[in-house]
Amino acid sequence: MRFGIIGCGLIGGKRAAALAGHDIVLVADRDPAAAERLAQASGAGIARDWQALAAAGLDAVIVATAPDMQSRIACACLENGAHVLIEKPAGRDVAEASTIASAAARAGRVVKVGFNHRFHPALARARELVTQDAVGTLLFVRGRYGHGGRPGYAAEWRMDPAVSGGGEAVDQGAHLIDLARWFLGDLTLAYGAAPAYFWKPGVDDNCFVALSGPAGQMAWLHAGWTEWKNLFSLEIMGRDGKLAIDGLGGSYGVERLTYYRMLPGMGPPETTSWEFPFPDTSWQRELAAFIAAIGGAPSTSIADIADSVATHEIIGGVYGLKPVKTVSARTE
Numbered sequence: 001m002r003f004g005i006i007g008c009g010l011i012g013g014k015r016a017a018a019l020a021g022h023d024i025v026l027v028a029d030r031d032p033a034a035a036e037r038l039a040q041a042s043g044a045g046i047a048r049d050w051q052a053l054a055a056a057g058l059d060a061v062i063v064a065t066a067p068d069m070q071s072r073i074a075c076a077c078l079e080n081g082a083h084v085l086i087e088k089p090a091g092r093d094v095a096e097a098s099t100i101a102s103a104a105a106r107a108g109r110v111v112k113v114g115f116n117h118r119f120h121p122a123l124a125r126a127r128e129l130v131t132q133d134a135v136g137t138l139l140f141v142r143g144r145y146g147h148g149g150r151p152g153y154a155a156e157w158r159m160d161p162a163v164s165g166g167g168e169a170v171d172q173g174a175h176l177i178d179l180a181r182w183f184l185g186d187l188t189l190a191y192g193a194a195p196a197y198f199w200k201p202g203v204d205d206n207c208f209v210a211l212s213g214p215a216g217q218m219a220w221l222h223a224g225w226t227e228w229k230n231l232f233s234l235e236i237m238g239r240d241g242k243l244a245i246d247g248l249g250g251s252y253g254v255e256r257l258t259y260y261r262m263l264p265g266m267g268p269p270e271t272t273s274w275e276f277p278f279p280d281t282s283w284q285r286e287l288a289a290f291i292a293a294i295g296g297a298p299s300t301s302i303a304d305i306a307d308s309v310a311t312h313e314i315i316g317g318v319y320g321l322k323p324v325k326t327v328s329a330r331t332e
Helices: 010-018 032-042 050-054 067-079 094-107 121-131 172-184 282-294 305-320
Strands: 002-006 023-028 060-063 083-087 111-114 138-146 188-193 206-212 218-224 231-238 241-246 255-261 270-276
Touching: 002 010, 002 050, 010 023, 010 032, 010 282, 023 032, 023 050, 050 067, 060 067, 060 282, 067 083, 067 094, 083 094, 083 282, 094 111, 094 305, 111 282, 111 305, 121 172, 121 231, 121 241, 121 255, 121 270, 138 172, 172 206, 172 218, 172 231, 172 305, 188 305, 206 305
Parallel strands: 002 023, 002 060, 060 083, 083 111, 138 218
Antiparallel strands: 138 231, 188 206, 206 218, 231 241, 241 255, 255 270
C-alpha cells in the first residue's frame, strides 16, 4: 500500500516507524524542518502542503496533526479516495468527528481512530479474557491516568482549546473513556467535572467522569495533568473475578496484567500475573488492524470513527455541565 503521513511530529514519527516495510510515498507538515526529518528517516518525498498530499492519489493517509486540523484534512483525504487512520480524538468535538464519519460514508472508505491503548498487550489480553468469560458478567470499570506535565507545558498547543478542543478530558481522558466503552459497551454520562487545579486557567487539568451502561454497569474515571508520578491503572471488575492493568511502560512503569479469579469459597483469589516489558508494539499492532480493515476484515479491536463520535459526546457533556470553580491554577 502507498501511504502518506500528514503531521511529522512525535506521533507521526511513531506511525512512520510502525510502517516499516510499507511504501511511505509522501509526508507533509507546516514545519519544513519536521517534514525534512521524517522524509529522511522514512525515505519519503515531501509534499508542498497537506492539500497536495491529500490529492496525491495515495491508498491511505495517516493524519497525525493537532485536533484543530484533523477534520478538514481527513475529509479531504477521503474525498480524494484514500483510507484514513486519524489520531485520537478525531477532531475537537462531536460535530467535527461526525463530519468525518459522514465523509467516510459518502466516499466508501475506511476511517479508523488511533486509540492505540487498545493494542497495548496487557489491555489486549484483558479483552481476550473478558471475551472468554474469565471474570463473568462485568460490573464496573475503574480507571486512573495521568502525568505531571513539564516545564513550559502551559504554552503548548494542548493548553489552547481552539486547537485541542479542551484540556485533559480530551487528552488522556479520551483514552480512558474509549477503554471503558471497549469493555462495557455503550455508556452515557452520569457525572462529570473538569477543574483547573494547577496549570493554565480556563483549561481543565483534571477530569472526573462517571459513566453508566444500560445494564447498570458503571465506569469511574479520573485523568489528570497533576499526577506527579506518571500513572496508568485500569481495573475491570466482574462477578467472578477482576482484571487489573498497571503501567504502560517507560515512565509509567512496567506494563502488567493481573488476573484475580474468585474461588468458590471466596477469600483470597487465585492470582496470575503477566508482565509486558518495552518496546511498545501497540503502534505496529494498530497499523496491522487498520490494513486488515481496509481489506474487509471485521475487527472489534481498532477504534472506528463512531467510537470517536461517542467519546466526544461524553466529553462534550462534561464540558457542557456547570464548570467547576478553579481551585488554585498556576499561570505559567
